[in-house]
């Protein structure tokens with residue numbers, strides 16, 4: 116498992132049995148599936164567009180800043196809402212009461 120992401124849509128062919136006029140025949144079905152260096156597994160799709168949607172969704176998930184690291188005071192800290200903010204991260208560490216710093220002397 117790695118936290119680097121390189122999502123890629125790959126095309127592959129799958130052999131399936133298809134009922135035809137003269138009985139069962141083998142057909143090759145083309146499908147698209149998203150793969151990523153984080154070893155994620157996605158469902159195969161019949162169209163590239165759907166697999167590409169998986170890729171965009173995955174990238175969005177990856178780029179998502181964890182809730183506890185998002186800025187809670189965007190205006191005061193000059194951040195976009197939801198943006199990573201080291202000021203807030205530091206403040207949360209203080210809120211959690213790191214030993215030696217929890218004397219009530221710290222305020223924003």
Ligand SMILES: [Zn+2]
Pocket residue numbers: 119120121122151152153154155173177
């Ligand atoms: Zn990934």
Ligand SMILES: [Zn+2]
Pocket residue numbers: 185186187188189192194200201202203
């Ligand atoms: Zn902040």
